[in-house]
Amino acid sequence: MTATGVPGHLTQGSATRGGIGESTLRPDGTLKVTGEFAYASDMWHEDMLWGHTLRSPHAHARIVSLDTGEALAQAGVYAVLTYDDLPAEVKNYGLEIQDTPALANGRVRHHGEPVALVAADHPETARRAAAKIKVVYEELPLVTDEASATAPGAPLLHEGRDDHHAAHTPHPNIVHRQPIVHGDVAAGRARADVVVTGEYVFGMQDQAFLGPESGLAVPAEDGGVDLYVATQWLHADLRQIAPVLGLPEEKVRMTLSGVGGAFGGREDLSMQIHACLLALRTGKPVKMVYNRFESFFGHVHRHPAKLHYEHGATRDGKLTHLVCRIVLDGGAYASSSPAVVGNAASLGAGPYNIDNVEIETLALYTNNPPCGAMRGFGAVQACFAYEAQMDKLAAALGMDPVELRQLNAMEQGSVLPTGQSVDSPAPVAELLRRVKARPLPPERQWESAGGAADIRALPGGLSNTTHGEGVVRGVGYAVGIKNVGFSEGFDDYSTARVRLQVAGGEPVAVVHTAMAEVGQGGITVHAQIARTELGVSQVTIHPADTQVGSAGSTSASRQTYVTGGAVKHACEAVREKVLEIGRAKLGTYHPAWATAELLLEGGKVVTDGGEVLASLAEVLGDEVVDLELEWRHRPTEPFDLRTGQGDGHVQYSFAAHRAVVEVDTELGLVKVVELACAQDVGKALNPLSVVGQIQGGSTQGLGVAVMEEIVVDPATAKVRNPSFTDYLIPTILDTPTIPVDVLELADDHAPYGLRGVGEAPTLSSTPAVLAAIRAATGLELNRTPVRPEHLTGS
Template identity: 60%
Template sequence: MSTTTGVRAPAGAVGGNALRPDGALKVTGAFAYASDMRWDGMVWGATLRSPHPAARIVRLDTARALALPGVLAVLTHRDVPGRPRYGMKVADQPVLAADRVRHQGEPVALVAADHPETARRALRLIDVEYTPLPALTDPEEALRGAGPLVHEERVDGRRGNIVRHVRIRHGDTAGARRRAEVVVSGVYEVGMQDQAFLGPESGLAVPGEDGGVDMFVSTQWLHDDQRQMCAALGLPPEKVRLTLSGVGGAFGGREDVSVQIHAAMLALHTGRPVKMSYNRQESFFGHVHRHPAKMWFEHGATRAGRLLFVRAKLLFDGGAYTSTSQVVIANGSYFAAGAYEVPHAEIDGYAVFTNNPPCGAMRGFGAVQSCYGVESNLDKLAHALGTDPVELRLRNAMTTGTVLPTGQPVDGPAPAARLLRRLRDRPLPPRPDPAADPFGLPGGQGRTTRGESVHRGVGYALGVKAIGFSGGVDDSSTARVRLSLAGGEPVAEIHTAAAECGQGIVTVQAQIARTELGVERVVVLPADTTAGDAGSSSASRITWMSGGAVQGACKVLREKLTHLGDGPVAAVLAEHGPLEAEFTYRHRRTHPIDDERGQGDAHIAFAFAAHRAVVEVDTELGLVKVVEPATAQDVGKAVNPRAVEGQIEGGSAQGLGLALMEELHVSGGQVRNPSFTDYLIPTIADMPAVPIDLLELPHPDSPYGLNGVGEPPTLSSTPAIANALRAATGLELARVPVRPEDIAEGR
């Protein structure tokens, strides 16, 4: 790693490499994840799911299941005590299917039993008679209005299979097209990627003496889960209490509700603690996935390589229910011009309903798909111009003041060109020596190739994404900090609802308290809903927002300490007792995008990342070895540099997976590979070291000048690898993930 600053803060403070309190536990296998939870008297919950992508439920009989010894309850849609539908943005997803199922894996009934195997046996005894219906599985048909309606009556009052159409018009695209001297177009596709977190969905619901329920669950947003649970259970917030349990990865897949409502229903019905824990196959049906996309791009430029216009049409398959499709397609559309200065833009983004599995949030949130399309078409434009792809990008790279297609100027750091230059100037890795390194060539230790048909390719890509919630959302985060004495030493206790999903927010909060209060001992309390809402651990926002809340509470405490005396903290606390402060942090106001031309100041900040991928490709066998995915990224301020590196490495790995191997295969609405045997993710043999070049250009509006880190590397890594493959093979390769047969058969 290299950075723009050479001096680092002490390990425990902001800017230092603070150790994670959960690090040793996770490495040694001692960390308690949600699936490890136990409670006296606990029973097990299980879910019956539809085998059909579209069907009517003709008959549902639970008698045989209820008669099985050890079964305590079998619940159906008739047993939902509150609102029968839920959803993050639109409550259109049934808690349990009533008369119709709209995708394979839709929940139909619940079982509680004294043993997990008994619960699974009971599921097989529930008699369900289905009448299969024609399934709409082609998103292009959905866009055209062909095929059946997925929702005959939509809860948002609209009709048809289009979830949302985002329309952006900026400048005079028609005039710019007439003036353009070189025009290229392309059609690009992205497969359905899964978040593939290693810890499947799990939760424990404990009935309370007050008629409420305590929920211990792995999630990304405690308070939004609470909101949806309260509605479905018919209970007020004070009777639905959530505590974060150990999260085994998330990446957007835990934003939507999974086990929460179902486990709570069973617990309230039986009066017993109920644990629900999905196995790997069920996990593939129990959460949303990255939207598969088909995208049409057209770029026009002068002979000198100056971009004049972009026209783009994005089609995202949202599956059976809304989830976050409305905002995912918006985010993809807002950044369909990429990290470039394009004076004229015409962008149409569509998300549609189908009877495929529901899709929603995944790391990069729509911008991953459009970045792949933009960066692929720019390489095509560079080839048509006879220009080096890096030079084309440098000539058009965003700067501070660049106006986006949505009409918003970029008012923070915009080091797009600087990132590209740092990668371009980096020495290329040496050619692999098969004798010294059997992993150096495609095929690895299997020695599938001896190098006769191996070609090297180098590809670049640049990504930009908004940080935080956008479009007029009044985003906020609350923190409570308490100072007290323990053994004569001051101790700071931090209480927030920020979800630790592996990104390190617990460590960051402690670093901020040490920096602001000057105390060494810091305790971060478990995240739960008795603290104020922290918002979602998503959109690369949580360090900015919850970090700002903790910093604000600490500053209030500093003012109290100063008012009470100028002595050491311990002396002030000894005289005056414990001190406490609560603070709610809000970022600057944003504004909705208008529906007519897609204009508005919707975003609070932008983050940039670039990748240079070096690949070795056996063009006869179609095998690929990613030799080096070097990256450069502006992070504003590395609050914990080691954690920042981990985020960038992880984002690069998921981008490599999307480029080469990760895809849920869905045929006729049926998922064909719901296991890690058949759904491939990068292993240590696939993932090389990631050289990371960090820039720290402070953002003017954020705590410590920090910026979001986790999502941007996922944007640029996939197209950089795809562009490197094209450079090595000369093939169009217009779809990711690229398969060996795509290369070997010259597709």
């Protein structure tokens, strides 16, 4: 890793070890790699029951009848619940639009929709009982794409919509529509010497987290419930759960349990309401753990998309205009589709200066699986298409594809098609320069000095399909732009509580937030911030729960920015309170208490010149400083619903990739040899974690490029591959070398100058791999993932 650029802001307590800028090891790391970490699926309660969900075998059907008698009669069964058993007037939930029933209400809208719940004394008993529930369905006509969704007489998936998006959508089966209009496209077309168009298809991707949905609901003596659950957003869960249970929020207490990955798939509810309903009905703790098959039906996926793009350019390569239309399949329920539409539309032009732009983006209601948040959140699909267009345009102009991108690259001060100015570093051209300048990996790496082939380095790997004959190398480039944080006027804030006291003669800080640690390393960063700002070595991270204010979602690359900002803000307030105590107790003995800039370092109060005034233990004595504060970044605003204009985003992140692939053109097999990345992170708070995030995001983008896709039967809208046997994700044998070049160009608006890291590499890795495969084969390849038959014509 290399790090260059403007350093982050000068921070308090830089002499304390384990602070900001150091590669501090994760406190949960050893437990996770040794298998000792307690995930949500490991939870246990002495007298607990097991919950199970009966799901619809149809994608669209009316429930004619439902008989639970035989299931209730089975020994070991404590409860069977259907829609009619829901205890409150509120029976639906949803992140933004409350259109999802807790249990199906007379109609199912997608394959795998929850219909009934069972609680039993053993998980297999619960499964057998669920199989005895007799449900008679009458299948209904399917809505599976834009044509069937908007055709005259099309079945309406949500009749009588009254949500705030319904009024501006051209059809009730359109969840949300966002146009972006900037400049004069007709004038741009008139200037263009070359125009290229493309139709692109992006497949449905699963988050494929390793820890399945799981949680434990424990009924409480006050009539409420305690829920221990793997989630991404405790307070959003709480806001949706409590009304369906008919309880005030203070009686639904939530604690984060061990989370085995998320990537957006845990933003929506899965088993949370169901476990609580069963616990409250039976009066016993209820545990629910999905198997992998259930998991594929129990969470949202990445929106598949169809994208039409048109770019024009002058002979010297300057972009003249862009016209694009992006259609996202949101599936049966809204989830976060409106926000995904906003992202895809506002970022649909990519990190390029284009004066004349017309973009239309919409999301559909269909009977396909519900789709929502996944790493990259709308920007991934758009990046795949606009980067393919850049290569197509470069070929038409006879230009180097990297030079074309650099010629049109945005920079600080550039104006997006939404009218928003980029007011922090945007080193797009530099990122491309860096990945292009990196030495290429050696050719024919499978050949050893003795002449024997190392088949692991070949397309097909250990399947031993080739020894190098018919293998062709290709190199491809891509760059992307991703927003950081929640956008479009959302009140994006976080809360942190920080306590400082003396224990055993040493100052100890406790940091308490509701941030969901899903594997991203946020708890490590919070401890680093506390050490830096408070100058103490001993920092304890309190378990995340709803007994502290909301930290928002662990998504949108926002947690280090927003919850890290809240921890920093609370620590600064605690520091000022400590100094206030010190001035009151000891200030009369040394004039520096009143005149010097005082710092906390190494458990001491020191002047900016390094003079020690007192130990923190001496200052605090028996006193405890305990403060809980909210922190907000600067506000955003909604996009205009006619023109898409508005300062909708708080920050942007950029990453570029160069992919080197080798393709067996006879069998259609691909080996990604290297996937080099350059990314601006503003300030690397934990350099080791930063590189890990970039490599992880790059691998996830690689997956959707060459193997990952949920296959939905177009005739039945049923998922055909709900298992890791048939849904393939990259293993260590598929993962290439991923060298990372980190830039640190500080964003002066952000804490420590940092920039959200986790999502940007997921954008550009996919189109870079596709570009490399195109370079190797000469094929157009306008869909993801690329399959062997796309490369061989079979």
